[in-house]
Amino acid sequence: MNLSVDIGGLRLKNPVVTASGTFAYGVEYAEFLDLNQIGAITVKGLSTRPSKGNRPGRVWETPCGMLNAIGLQNIGIDAFIKDKLPELKKYDTKIIANFYGDTIEEYAEAAAALSAADGIHALEMNISCPNKQAGWLAFGTDPALTQKVVAAARGATKLPLIVKLSPNVTSIADMARAAVDGGADALSVVNTITGMAIDIESRRPRLSNIVGGLSGPAIRPIALRMVYEAARAVKVPVIGMGGIMTGADAIEFMLAGASAIAVGTVNFVNPAAAVEILEGIKQYMAGHSIDDINSLVGGMIC
Amino acid sequence: MNLSVDIGGLRLKNPVVTASGTFAYGVEYAEFLDLNQIGAITVKGLSTRPSKGNRPGRVWETPCGMLNAIGLQNIGIDAFIKDKLPELKKYDTKIIANFYGDTIEEYAEAAAALSAADGIHALEMNISCPNKQAGWLAFGTDPALTQKVVAAARGATKLPLIVKLSPNVTSIADMARAAVDGGADALSVVNTITGMAIDIESRRPRLSNIVGGLSGPAIRPIALRMVYEAARAVKVPVIGMGGIMTGADAIEFMLAGASAIAVGTVNFVNPAAAVEILEGIKQYMAGHSIDDINSLVGGMIC
Amino acid sequence: MNRFFSADIIRNFQSQESRNFILEVRPHAALGSALPGQFFMLKQAGAVDPLLMRPFSLADFIPPNENNPNGSLMFVIHAIGRGTNILRRLPKGTLLTVIGPVGAGFPPVSEGETLIIVAGGIGIASVFGLIFKYPGVPLFYGVRTKELMIDSGLLNYPQDKLHIASDDGSVGDEGSVLDLLERYLERDGAIHSGGRLKIYACGPHSMYKAMAKMALDADVYVSLETPMACGVGTCLGCAVETVGGLQMVCKDGPVFNLKDILLDG
Amino acid sequence: MNRFFSADIIRNFQSQESRNFILEVRPHAALGSALPGQFFMLKQAGAVDPLLMRPFSLADFIPPNENNPNGSLMFVIHAIGRGTNILRRLPKGTLLTVIGPVGAGFPPVSEGETLIIVAGGIGIASVFGLIFKYPGVPLFYGVRTKELMIDSGLLNYPQDKLHIASDDGSVGDEGSVLDLLERYLERDGAIHSGGRLKIYACGPHSMYKAMAKMALDADVYVSLETPMACGVGTCLGCAVETVGGLQMVCKDGPVFNLKDILLDG
């Protein structure tokens, strides 16, 4: 059974990736599952300087989903390379460094800094966090700016460059094309959907940032549709994510066009989810006599 | 206790409206609840000619939500006026006729035909059904076209004109402004979010139309955020909807800026939901010593 | 008669061998009488997973008694997906909301007409009502294997009227129940010479397709299943294609004349 | 030691008078020992409503026996919202998934130090572990009203060490438990002259704010509650503002020194 997939030059031994921000810096999960079994680990979004994120009131549960407004709190690229990477790279898995900047220059700087480190296999560029200010959001919603910021990062790294798209757009296909035009080797589809919740007793928003990103099974049908649309719009591989809880969910994303899948929120409710989902994928393949996982990609019959 | 609200010239005795397509032509629900207690009934989307909608494979359940691709099946405006309206207008509630066209001219025609009938109190213009073709979708996603089609309908009716917005856009605020510039007296926010699901056994999409509209509690945080953004962008009243199941949910939408709320998917799982939600609103008001429901509108404290 | 009411589970009986279970619920309001083939929409009150109600045929109605002033409703259910597996685990006392009876049942059998019932798999649940109404009519019942057979309602059934087949031969004849039916009709063709033959069937889609190919000299009525949202004809979600255009399974059906429906794919 | 395991409910005991219930669960794996103040994340296996696990303090650990080779965990829970109300209705045998023990517990009390425990409302659940570890220390327990009092773990508590207050006077003194504490400290100030006084508290945010204003001559440690997603320090969702910047309640806490936390609003 071949489970290996190629994500824009990044070869994974299997298509199961952990989603950024839901798996810390990877090593924290070593107690719960065998990291060697995961296709790739995407670490929490990194910036050149450490960031303390938003004020408390950061997570809130909603029907079959959760809102978060962590605000990209992270220890910074230097600390990551110094304190986390040495331990993380001992595992036989691929490491994807998710990163962001507040300006085009910062994106390029971050990409360059991460590329200089030893043991990072690919970069995932976050232009789609819903907890940032209006100006920043344009990186992920205005195709011209998307292309520009991607091109800047592209110029700063030789590593496979994955661009993570926002679902908060009219046309994910247009955004996918813009990212590819900017030089993306692959796409991650999707980040969280902007949502909010209000405490009717205090009349205050549940999140200090007022709005936050919705993730979890609630968004799965929307994420699946976006993966389908994005995968048809471009030739580069797509990592599908949004509400995946089981192997069956993962298969759905691959049939819609994803070459690999990422698991996010499910890690919080089942820290061993990544390996269980991989197990589910294998069972489906065995049960359906599928030898090569790649034959599933985009295999939906209309 | 004052429950009465004004929706762009349409005065409702209370803010609970039934959402189009989830309450048939109203009369079908008379066996389940007292229609006289509802603020307004919005009927299934009507077109000048009857429409048979999409092929089967029309509904599918997803986590805390459902996908539908009914495809706007309806009996047509003439049959509605002849066969349903006479019975419906016997009730002491307001009747909102939801309608759509396939061209700008058809929108105007439909608006004119409905305005000529006796007993319709307002029109709700659907420019946001996710089950239509790419060309049609532009009515609800391209602000210039939105303004144009709304203006055409505006010219054809003197009734309060409510425009129902699509959530499948980058900026709901821009769409809200476009609709108001076209002459909308009020906005309905939001219609369903485009999603899909695949049967991993047959590899076929669950819906014959491939994609469909996601509704129900899953989308509530997204809908709430869009109501908040739309209500801040324009001065006309907003009818908030998307996943409302209880009186508490309704209050959340009003605090976010909705002047009235519509209940959709919940009608399918509790056909008496509209009156129960109204009851919940009243209890909240009594418990919080709120005399006038209008004082809640946009009352979120940041 | 109120068709929307709450109810509580008074029995949730699990089969040891299979994923079949019997759910007995006590309605909190008086209900209208249900015809064979009609069904009820059920869901745990207040739950959002599953969100939608699930359609189930009424297997039996137990008349009012001291404990259950409105009688009780029995459903025979095969746990197949998420919703039915959750239902299967709900303890006694769980509050449900129910809509029903809904749909149009099997047409009444007129004097002089001969009735034969065909059930495939969990389709048996939908024909219990027919069996009680027309006791002793020939019943053809096909299952995949013995464990899946639901025999609780059939214990006293006249043995010569009961024709059972299973895919693996573990109970009754090995093979398709339709083969049994075909042989029966050839052999006992005479029995219905006196009047029109009616066949009422409930089973999987594939069974109906096979029946359509059999060119039966009978009025064949079948009970269809489609995903549903409302169950009362308002969402337009349960459409099925018929020779006369789209019809709603929950309202125009679930029972249709086999020759009227377009069995695609 | 595996901190992620499945477990099944072996007892779900409802209080007749209140929404409090006791949940006893049997872990399917051996666990590490928990310190007072540490907690567990619980959820019904496979459920998506509620989606996230819920944090609960370990009220008691019952050592392994024949039926429960890994012992059993007892939680005392107040049904307050959607998740706890669903948990309250889960029958015996329901499969749960559990993470724990997690968090940093109350710091150990050194020789020569004097300990006083303060519990407000359901906060009592978090201090049971302390009571078992330091039996007979003065316990101040405030409830809104008698029905909400959880006395199961306090039946044998030395009466002169137990100081109870209720808002409505239905049990113990009428008024705030902090008034009782204040009077006690004034009166018995001598008792801790021998060493540093430590006050370990668990209760609502408002109680901590009131305690902060009391300017207690003691090391006051409190157990905080915030909404959580992961419970293990990875989602960064449960942040709380402290004098030293943001800290995670699930990992750096839930127990914090009262003077380190910024009690806003």
Ligand SMILES: Cc1cc2nc3c(=O)[nH]c(=O)nc-3n(C[C@H](O)[C@H](O)[C@H](O)COP(=O)(O)OP(=O)(O)OC[C@H]3O[C@@H](n4cnc5c(N)ncnc54)[C@H](O)[C@@H]3O)c2cc1C
């Ligand atoms: C009129 C009618 C009467 C029925 N009577 C019975 C009965 O007496 N006993 C019994 O065991 N089953 C009966 N069924 C089938 C039963 O409704 C489905 O097995 C059940 O809805 C499956 O739900 P799930 O969540 O377990 O499955 P999933 O596959 O997880 O469900 C996903 C979605 O598909 C729908 N769905 C899946 N399979 C079916 C199906 N066969 N029919 C309709 N919707 C489906 C579900 O309602 C849900 O919306 C009947 C169906 C209909 C339409």
Ligand SMILES: Cc1cc2nc3c(=O)[nH]c(=O)nc-3n(C[C@H](O)[C@H](O)[C@H](O)COP(=O)(O)OP(=O)(O)OC[C@H]3O[C@@H](n4cnc5c(N)ncnc54)[C@H](O)[C@@H]3O)c2cc1C
């Ligand atoms: C470390 C810790 C230990 C706890 N120990 C206990 C205990 O032993 N017994 C007990 O009854 N309760 C305890 N709680 C509180 C308990 O976790 C909440 O009451 C519970 O999560 C509420 O869930 P809900 O779905 O019923 O409420 P809802 O209000 O419907 O929950 C909505 C969301 O808010 C979160 N939330 C709401 N209230 C709280 C709260 N007070 N703390 C944390 N999250 C909250 C929920 O987890 C959920 O994500 C503890 C909390 C923490 C943080």
Ligand SMILES: Cc1cc2nc3c(=O)[nH]c(=O)nc-3n(C[C@H](O)[C@H](O)[C@H](O)COP(=O)(O)O)c2cc1C
């Ligand atoms: C708490 C939390 C933090 C996240 N942080 C990041 C982040 O730092 N960078 C990023 O690109 N995506 C981040 N995401 C988005 C996830 O990687 C993922 O795209 C999204 O949650 C959808 O997948 P899911 O539904 O499986 O969680 C975060 C999501 C959550 C829930």
Ligand SMILES: Cc1cc2nc3c(=O)[nH]c(=O)nc-3n(C[C@H](O)[C@H](O)[C@H](O)COP(=O)(O)O)c2cc1C
């Ligand atoms: C089955 C179904 C049919 C619908 N048909 C229409 C329609 O004809 N016209 C329209 O404007 N909206 C239609 N809608 C959208 C609803 O009116 C509503 O905007 C949406 O479902 C969100 O609300 P909810 O989550 O409460 O259902 C339909 C929704 C559903 C579920």
Ligand code: FES
């Ligand atoms: S299920 Fe809604 S019309 Fe049949």
Ligand code: FES
């Ligand atoms: S709950 Fe996730 S970091 Fe504390």
